[in-house]
Amino acid sequence: MNMEGASVEPGNKKSAFAVNPKALRRKQIRSYMAQNWQLYVLLIVPLAFAITFKYMPLSGLILAFKDYKIARGFWGSEWVGFQIFEEIFRHREFLRALRNTLLLNTLDLMFSFTAPILLALLLNEIRHSAYKRVNQSLLYLPHFLSWPIIGALAYQLLGLGNGLVNNLIEMLGGERIPFLQSDYHWLASYVGIGVWASMGWGTIIYLAAISGVNPELYEAATVDGAGRWRRMWHVTLPCIRATIVTLLILNLGRIMGGSFEQIYALQNKATTEFTTTIPVLVYRWGIEGGNFSRATAVGLFQSVVGLLLILIADRIAKKLGEDGLL
Amino acid sequence: MRKIAVVLAVIVLVLGVLAACSGNKNNQPANNTSTTGGTTTTTGGGSQSSSGGGDGNAGGEVDYRNGFPERVTLEIPVYDRAFEGWNVADNYYTRWIQQEFGEKYNVEVKFTPIGRSTEVQDFQQLLASHRAPDIIFHYDMPQALNYYASEVMQPLDVEEIAHYAPTYWNNMKDTILRYGIIEGKQMFFFAKRPNVSNWVTIIRKDWVEAVGMKVEDLTSLEKFNEMLVKWRDAGLGTAGGSLQRNVFNYSYAFRDWPVDPETHAIYTDLSVADFTTEATEKWLRNLNYQYNNKLIDQEFYLRDDANKVKAEFVAGRTGTYGEYIASNTDLFEAVLKNNPEAEFAVLPPGASVPEGGVPQGRLDWPFGMIMGINHESTAEERIAVWLYLEWMSQPENLFTLQNGFEGMNYSGVDESGLPIKNADYDGEAKLSPNNNKDYWCLVVESPVYGSEEETIEALKSFWSPPGYEYIVEDMLKYREQQMPYLYPDPLFTVPIESVAKYKADLNNLFQELYLDIVMSPPDQFDAKYEAAKKRFLEAGYQEIIDEKRAAYEAGYILE
Numbered sequence: 046m047n048m049e050g051a052s053v054e055p056g057n058k059k060s061a062f063a064v065n066p067k068a069l070r071r072k073q074i075r076s077y078m079a080q081n082w083q084l085y086v087l088l089i090v091p092l093a094f095a096i097t098f099k100y101m102p103l104s105g106l107i108l109a110f111k112d113y114k115i116a117r118g119f120w121g122s123e124w125v126g127f128q129i130f131e132e133i134f135r136h137r138e139f140l141r142a143l144r145n146t147l148l149l150n151t152l153d154l155m156f157s158f159t160a161p162i163l164l165a166l167l168l169n170e171i172r173h174s175a176y177k178r179v180n181q182s183l184l185y186l187p188h189f190l191s192w193p194i195i196g197a198l199a200y201q202l203l204g205l206g207n208g209l210v211n212n213l214i215e216m217l218g219g220e221r222i223p224f225l226q227s228d229y230h231w232l233a234s235y236v237g238i239g240v241w242a243s244m245g246w247g248t249i250i251y252l253a254a255i256s257g258v259n260p261e262l263y264e265a266a267t268v269d270g271a272g273r274w275r276r277m278w279h280v281t282l283p284c285i286r287a288t289i290v291t292l293l294i295l296n297l298g299r300i301m302g303g304s305f306e307q308i309y310a311l312q313n314k315a316t317t318e319f320t321t322t323i324p325v326l327v328y329r330w331g332i333e334g335g336n337f338s339r340a341t342a343v344g345l346f347q348s349v350v351g352l353l354l355i356l357i358a359d360r361i362a363k364k365l366g367e368d369g370l371l
Numbered sequence: 372m373r374k375i376a377v378v379l380a381v382i383v384l385v386l387g388v389l390a391a392c393s394g395n396k397n398n399q400p401a402n403n404t405s406t407t408g409g410t411t412t413t414t415g416g417g418s419q420s421s422s423g424g425g426d427g428n429a430g431g432e433v434d435y436r437n438g439f440p441e442r443v444t445l446e447i448p449v450y451d452r453a454f455e456g457w458n459v460a461d462n463y464y465t466r467w468i469q470q471e472f473g474e475k476y477n478v479e480v481k482f483t484p485i486g487r488s489t490e491v492q493d494f495q496q497l498l499a500s501h502r503a504p505d506i507i508f509h510y511d512m513p514q515a516l517n518y519y520a521s522e523v524m525q526p527l528d529v530e531e532i533a534h535y536a537p538t539y540w541n542n543m544k545d546t547i548l549r550y551g552i553i554e555g556k557q558m559f560f561f562a563k564r565p566n567v568s569n570w571v572t573i574i575r576k577d578w579v580e581a582v583g584m585k586v587e588d589l590t591s592l593e594k595f596n597e598m599l600v601k602w603r604d605a606g607l608g609t610a611g612g613s614l615q616r617n618v619f620n621y622s623y624a625f626r627d628w629p630v631d632p633e634t635h636a637i638y639t640d641l642s643v644a645d646f647t648t649e650a651t652e653k654w655l656r657n658l659n660y661q662y663n664n665k666l667i668d669q670e671f672y673l674r675d676d677a678n679k680v681k682a683e684f685v686a687g688r689t690g691t692y693g694e695y696i697a698s699n700t701d702l703f704e705a706v707l708k709n710n711p712e713a714e715f716a717v718l719p720p721g722a723s724v725p726e727g728g729v730p731q732g733r734l735d736w737p738f739g740m741i742m743g744i745n746h747e748s749t750a751e752e753r754i755a756v757w758l759y760l761e762w763m764s765q766p767e768n769l770f771t772l773q774n775g776f777e778g779m780n781y782s783g784v785d786e787s788g789l790p791i792k793n794a795d796y797d798g799e800a801k802l803s804p805n806n807n808k809d810y811w812c813l814v815v816e817s818p819v820y821g822s823e824e825e826t827i828e829a830l831k832s833f834w835s836p837p838g839y840e841y842i843v844e845d846m847l848k849y850r851e852q853q854m855p856y857l858y859p860d861p862l863f864t865v866p867i868e869s870v871a872k873y874k875a876d877l878n879n880l881f882q883e884l885y886l887d888i889v890m891s892p893p894d895q896f897d898a899k900y901e902a903a904k905k906r907f908l909e910a911g912y913q914e915i916i917d918e919k920r921a922a923y924e925a926g927y928i929l930e
Contacts (some may be wrong), residue, residue, distance in 0.1 A: 115498045116522035116746055137910065138876070206670045206686075226670075314614055314671040315886040333496040334875030 055370045108329025109342035129342045146322040150300040159270040161247030184245025228318040254285040438476040445755040446504035450809040451484040472762045490522035505748040515741040524743030526556040535757035539764040561738035566814040571846040572693040576716040589722040599666035611689035612671030612679045622650035623731040624724045636861040637919045644881045645905045658889045668719045717845040734857035739816030862929040869918045873911030
């Protein structure tokens with residue numbers, strides 16, 4: 046989009062000389078706008094959305110530096126500087142939450158991030174198009190279930206006492222497995238369920254990227270005697286590398302946050318070693334405890350670290366010769 | 372390019388600041404009215420009989436007793452208990468209230484649903500976003516004091532209440548004046564609470580008899596556990612169980628008798644577990660025994676709401692279950708659908724008390740709902756509240772809210788004035804599954820008909836599902852027996868701020884610690900409990916104990 050015109054000085058005097066380059070520029074802009082103003086009008090809607098819902102709430106971040114009292118409101122509450130952050134960093138739950146956040150999200154990144162790539166590669170190899178489409182639809186389905194429903198389903202199926210899967214295992218002569226009711230099992234189930242829920246939907250972008258690969262490359266590779274594996278490895282993957290890197294950078298930003306709902310839906314109170322994460326603390330302190338200042342401070346801390354991670358990842362990606370994000 | 376970015380950033384910042392500013396400005400007028408309302412009232416609150424209360428000026432210059440000249444919006448909180456097919460904010464009775472009360476006084480009555488198990492969160496969020504209803508209520512005094520301490524309630528003028536709600540005031544004035552004054556200001560008003568309770572723990576009588584025992588034999592916890600062993604061996608099922616959280620009244624049965632007033636004052640608190648007491652240790656030991664011997668629901672920690680506990684009982688996997696009984700409960704039907712042979716009895720209170728103890732329990736205060744007026748409510752909205760309470764205090768209105776309509780919910784009244792219920796009525800005027808209590812709980816906690824005996828008689832029909840009158844009879848009989856051992860919570864007259872500060876953290880920590888202890892092998896019990904006590908104290912409980920002790924010693928407590 047041509048936005049160059051914005052650099053025109055506002056207080057510029059009107060000039061009678063047609064050769065004045067600034068006046069010329071302005072004329073160009075005017076005619077450009079006259080032609081394309083509809084596009085800018087269209088832009089207003091998403092811009093207003095972003096400002097209203099993404100930027101205006103940012104003003105609430107001042108709560109992190111105040112001792113917020115509901116009755117006194119935003120401005121009436123007392124400024125306390127970094128006191129709330131100090132409180133948080135000293136809190137006994139904080140370190141564990143930090144560890145769990147990093148642990149769960151790293152695992153998530155390892156499995157939930159790679160699974161869609163593999164799946165997309167596999168789906169791409171399916172020749173029978175009807176079969177492929179049915180499969181795709183089935184794989185997308187979990188994405189449309191909300192986490193509370195997945196959580197309820199998980200306990201119905203995997204519960205230790207009456208879970209369907211455990212009943213089956215027992216019928217076949219096995220031992221009941223505490224999928225969600227012992228700490229390390231929980232961790233594995235958490236990751237597994239996460240992969241199941243997000244895998245199908247995640248393939249969409251990769252499939253789109255794969256469909257953009259020049260078919261001549263495949264033909265050339267075939268002529269050179271490359272089999273399916275070789276083609277996948279040397280043609281498809283390199284061609285979608287940029288997409289992978291972009292998504293990876295975006296996902297790295299989430300490593301400090303992660304899904305609150307996923308944890309909350311799958312947790313239970315007897316298996317708490319890995320279920321306290323930073324988003325859970327935000328919920329517990331802010332929503333359950335009504336301590337909005339503390340919750341805001343934790344949330345702000347999380348976002349700042351998340352942003353730093355994105356910037357670092359972007360820098361590294363650029364160093365490695367990728368396009369990066371910014 | 373860069374300039375545009377700068378301009379955009381500035382716009383965004385300015386908008387953001389404006390948003391915060393305007394959010395603040397919006398409350399300004401409301402705040403003002405409430406403070407002026409406050410100043411007129413504090414004088415009245417301090418010494419009630421000072422001015423004779425000239426009718427005309429009690430509520431300001433204008434008298435609204437016959438209604439408002441301009442439409443006033445009254446927002447009333449109502450508990451949402453997630454009853455199936457019941458919309459708390461819009462149903463036959465809310466529309467009836469609008470028609471009968473709202474139209475008469477020119478008031479738009481709106482109901483704000485408050486989740487029963489998330490009520491404090493809900494109120495806090497509504498308050499923070501300036502959308503809270505005009506009444507802020509809670510059943511428990513410490514939390515009501517919390518609301519007071521966070522300055523979200525306005526001081527009241529008792530003369531204004533007396534002026535606009537004479538019937539209500541006459542019913543409640545003693546309670547309001549005795550319990551409603553905090554730090555010299557009249558803050559709370561109350562609903563009446565007759566000394567009755569409809570909490571009942573049901574046991575599967577057929578199971579008890581199947582293992583050769585009788586319900587009457589269950590006179591102690593030891594006997595009860597003995598029976599559970601037989602249940603387990605016979606493959607019948609276990610005792611019901613649930614995750615202990617939010618409401619902490621588990622330790623009564625394990626306390627020493629008589630109760631030491633200081634211990635009681637410092638450790639009894641519905642909102643924070645008395646985790647370090649001997650009573651808790653005994654409770655944990657018993658639970659640990661029951662869990663390790665597979666005598667209770669092995670997944671009790673997953674049952675974190677009443678419906679999940681009920682589901683286990685209904686499915687016939689557990690043999691005990693407690694609820695507030697009402698004539699229209701679907702409990703028995705639901706169990707019988709799965710287990711046609713099921714029979715029911717009330718679990719005797721002794722069955723949860725160790726040998727040699729007495730069945731202690733929590734007695735409610737003589738008031739039900741504790742209410743205050745939202746600090747942002749205008750004078751008109753506050754007066755609308757009084758008018759609403761007055762309207763609801765009229766016997767005929769209350770009767771309709773509690774019993775529905777003649778010819779639909781009941782067919783007529785018997786000689787003592789009690790409605791004869793149509794048990795099968797399923798039309799549009801159907802009452803909520805707890806007989807609309809969440810609407811009329813603003814004035815009374817359970818229906819009253821004349822004297823105490825008459826009331827009990829009436830309540831039997833109110834509580835008894837057809838065919839299960841004996842359950843309610845037994846429930847009343849047991850309560851009678853238990854009465855000498857019931858006592859109310861300590862009532863501090865200052866907010867205990869550390870409770871509000873640490874409650875959420877301690878609640879979570881409690882769940883983690885107690886489940887870890889209960890679910891560990893018995894030989895690890897002592898070590899785990901010692902370590903857990905230390906953690907609990909360090910996480911804030913010590914501060915709570917200290918603050919309560921100081922308040923107790925300074926005499927900030929009602930006897």
